[in-house]
Amino acid sequence: MYNSIIVDYFSKPRHSGDVIDANRELKIGNSVCGDTIFMKIKVTDGRVVNAKYKAYGCATSLATADIFADYIIGKSLAEIAQLLAHEIDSMLGELEPPQMHCLNILHDLFEQILSEA
């Protein structure tokens, strides 16, 4: 049911936690199923220097938060903005139908980080 990318990031989360000096916050919430991500990000000179999150929900949504944080750390917002939709889609690997909502979560995270850029 879970591809190796999801298994890896869910079982060994790299970026779970808090950023004390964050200057950006992203929030994903689905009031019905409850998948929730609170992400704190530190952006310095247009570059993401740190990102950590607290996530609650299905394994795929937790892995999604970690994959997103892993991708953005060290990148400039301009670089992130150049990502194409299909490149974002491929980040989570092949998903089963009940996991597809996590693609929306991932796109939403990218939209949020760029919305105030």
Add this chain to the structure above:
Amino acid sequence: MVSMQTAMENLKELGFNPVTTAIGATQQLFHWDEAKVNELKGYLIAQNFQHHYENNKFYRMLCEDSGVTPADIQSLDDLHKIPLIPVTSFKRPDSHLLLSTSLENIEFEMRSTGTSGIPSISRRDAETLNNCVFSIYAMYREMFAFSRGAGLFLFPSPEEMPEMGMVKVLNMLSGLFDATRCLVKRASFKPKEAIETLEKWQNIHTRHIIGPPFLIYKLVNYLKTNNIHLKLDNKTMIINLGGWKRFSGMEIPREQYNKECAEYLGIPEENVRDMYGLVESNILAIECEKQSKHVPPWVHFSLRNPKNLAEEVPQGKRGVLAIFDPTSLSYPGFIQTEDLVYLKKENTCECGRNGQKVVYLSRVAGAEIGCCAINLEKHMDAAEEKSQMTEV
């Protein structure tokens, strides 16, 4: 006479699974004497403890901190030593630590969401899911003996809420009925539609109503307000799951509820049945015709002193429920709940079944008031409010 342990070991050697064998003998186990059932439970739970001790790094650490090893757990008398997983752990962002298997083996994630909106997620592998399905169907068959009839489902369809524990468990009843209809759609419920469906099924099917108490109560209140008295069937069951405390904080009075169900639905009072379960566990304790909630005979309920959860309280006294469920393999099913309950003093029942009987009292002080039903009620209230505002 062969000892329970030898009998179980022999079964294993022959290739039988002692847990599923026990579930398959539900009816017989309910009539075993207490000592024999306790011996069986003690064996199954001790074996299950060993499984988690050997396969779950995080749980093993908890055991080591408590100085408990599988050698310490030999029978029911030792179960109080087993470290418990607080039910709130299933809501934690690091809930992956609870797994006794790799995520690769997880087949199904079941969720429950309370008022905080943070979901409690329990992850089941194939064997745990098999055990869960067997357990629930075994209890449904034992307590209701359904094999036909029609179910009016007062909860959202699994298509709308595919992973919600309450929906999943109640919807399993559809496999035993000839006809079903889900009447909660997009967070709204129209009692008139329920009455029309019940009338349509008249003289064709034995009609049953299934759902959380707040929704069944809504239907009964509609009948009461409009002075409608239905006459359902002699064997109609009103099956409740999901808590009697409403989102508003008001508690639905059980005795009055039974009486009003009987009066407005035209059924015998003893056919109003409640069930107790939690998403994190593979159990359903179901009321018999004497309205005693029977704990599945392969599961052990232990009650703890609310001020010191390590201390067991005697049967008959109220305490915080700890569940020992040997059917869970993907994570330890040794769960410290936040539910205040008591176990009836006698392990016999007028219905003829033996074993533990649980009476739910309330959530413990400070615990989140929440379950699938409360979350559903919250969304339905919000949807209703929104539609009223649109109409204005």
